Amino acid sequence: MKSFNWKVVHDREHDDDNTSKTTPIYQTSSFSFSDLHDLEVFFEPDNKRYMYSRYGNPNPDQLARKVSELEGAPAGIATSSGMSAILSGVLSAVRPGESLLIPEDVYGGTYDLFQQFFQEWQIDVHTVSFTDLAMVENKITEKTALVYTESVTNPLLRVEQIESVINIAHKYHVPVMVDNTFATPFFAQPYELGADLVVHSATKYIGGHSDVTAGVLVGEERLVDVAKRKAIQLGMNVSPFEAWLTVRGLKTLSVRMEKQSANAKRIADFLNDHPGVSVYYPKYLAKHGNGAMVSFELDERYDIHKFFAELEWVKIVPTLAGVETTVSYPLKTSHRSIPAYMQEKLGITAGLVRMSLGLEDEKDITDELQSALKAAEK
Numbered sequence: 001m002k003s004f005n006w007k008v009v010h011d012r013e014h015d016d017d018n019t020s021k022t023t024p025i026y027q028t029s030s031f032s033f034s035d036l037h038d039l040e041v042f043f044e045p046d047n048k049r050y051m052y053s054r055y056g057n058p059n060p061d062q063l064a065r066k067v068s069e070l071e072g073a074p075a076g077i078a079t080s081s082g083m084s085a086i087l088s089g090v091l092s093a094v095r096p097g098e099s100l101l102i103p104e105d106v107y108g109g110t111y112d113l114f115q116q117f118f119q120e121w122q123i124d125v126h127t128v129s130f131t132d133l134a135m136v137e138n139k140i141t142e143k144t145a146l147v148y149t150e151s152v153t154n155p156l157l158r159v160e161q162i163e164s165v166i167n168i169a170h171k172y173h174v175p176v177m178v179d180n181t182f183a184t185p186f187f188a189q190p191y192e193l194g195a196d197l198v199v200h201s202a203t204k205y206i207g208g209h210s211d212v213t214a215g216v217l218v219g220e221e222r223l224v225d226v227a228k229r230k231a232i233q234l235g236m237n238v239s240p241f242e243a244w245l246t247v248r249g250l251k252t253l254s255v256r257m258e259k260q261s262a263n264a265k266r267i268a269d270f271l272n273d274h275p276g277v278s279v280y281y282p283k284y285l286a287k288h289g290n291g292a293m294v295s296f297e298l299d300e301r302y303d304i305h306k307f308f309a310e311l312e313w314v315k316i317v318p319t320l321a322g323v324e325t326t327v328s329y330p331l332k333t334s335h336r337s338i339p340a341y342m343q344e345k346l347g348i349t350a351g352l353v354r355m356s357l358g359l360e361d362e363k364d365i366t367d368e369l370q371s372a373l374k375a376a377e378k
């Protein structure tokens with residue numbers, strides 16, 4: 001059995017006559033056939049032919065296969081974004097009239113999809129704090145068709161008790177879907193722990209270079225097959241080039257995560273030494289690190305506008321997981337659309353900053369933070 005790092009870096013599968021070292025880009029909307037018999041072969045079970053890129057294309061398929069391997073899952077699909085991967089996954093398990101159980105601190109875009117879109121389609125969404133597992137169990141009813149959670153939450157970096165959530169849901173034969181975007185398979189492999197579906201915004205660490213929008217859903221074959229059909233029907237396919245770029249980025253996942261999480265640990269320690277700064281940094285995520293994100297809250301001793309304005313090279317961007325250190329302001333971006341009472345309950349405050357650590361040297365980042373914090377002191 002090959003190692004995780006072997007699976008991360010090796011991408012070329014010689015299943016054709018082409019011997020190029022890396023996988024070519026199949027930048028085509030369609031594939032051709034030599035005669036009607038040849039066309040018929042496409043519809044035979046287990047055939048490896050392609051017909052039309054919305055149905056399948058070697059580059060998205062390769063991305064799906066690679067992430068499935070890293071997660072230890074038997075099947076997967078690559079889609080046009082994290083949101084479309086979430087949508088296809090939920091639609092594979094839940095039907096109108098049924099309900100979903102989600103933590104109250106899910107990513108804002110997911111919260112929006114669940115609370116608005118699904119409610120309009122007669123799928124009930126029940127929200128509860130997943131820090132209270134008795135409450136999670138209490139909320140499961142005969143209508144619950146899916147329990148959905150995130151391995152590490154955004155932006156407060158709560159580490160989900162995945163195994164306990166899975167045990168509770170499976171006791172009632174309810175499948176579990178986990179968003180593993182922040183942890184990545186480098187730090188957590190929810191499928192191996194028993195999750196039925198695992199989803200990624202590949203826009204983040206899987207791609208890793210802030211140059212693609214893509215998603216991946218992996219998991220049980222039965223559910224992924226249904227999700228794939230929905231993705232084809234709804235046209236959620238990712239383009240061959242974006243899939244190729246994502247696979248290219250994925251090859252450095254392990255080295256990026258090692259360096260970026262080491263930076264995150266040091267920056268969390270650095271911020272912890274500052275009065276008036278409360279730090280959110282996951283503990284005990286994995287033996288070899290705790291992720292590459294740090295969130296922190298500046299209290300009334302700091303002017304938050306000044307802090308952002310004084311950053312010289314750390315850019316303010318509403319995304320994360322690139323090779324450069326960046327910051328975001330959750331209150332006005334990722335969590336803008338959730339109700340104010342919920343923002344307050346969850347701790348999405350006016351002083352909250354989410355930092356995505358990059359590959360720079362630690363000193364570059366501490367120097368930058370030190371001068372912005374100093375300038376922001378009231």
Ligand SMILES: Cc1ncc(COP(=O)(O)O)c(C=O)c1O
Binds near residue numbers: 181182203
């Ligand atoms: C945890 C998480 N899941 C899903 C998404 C949605 O991904 P995308 O923007 O690729 O659709 C995001 C986006 O920020 C995210 O942070």
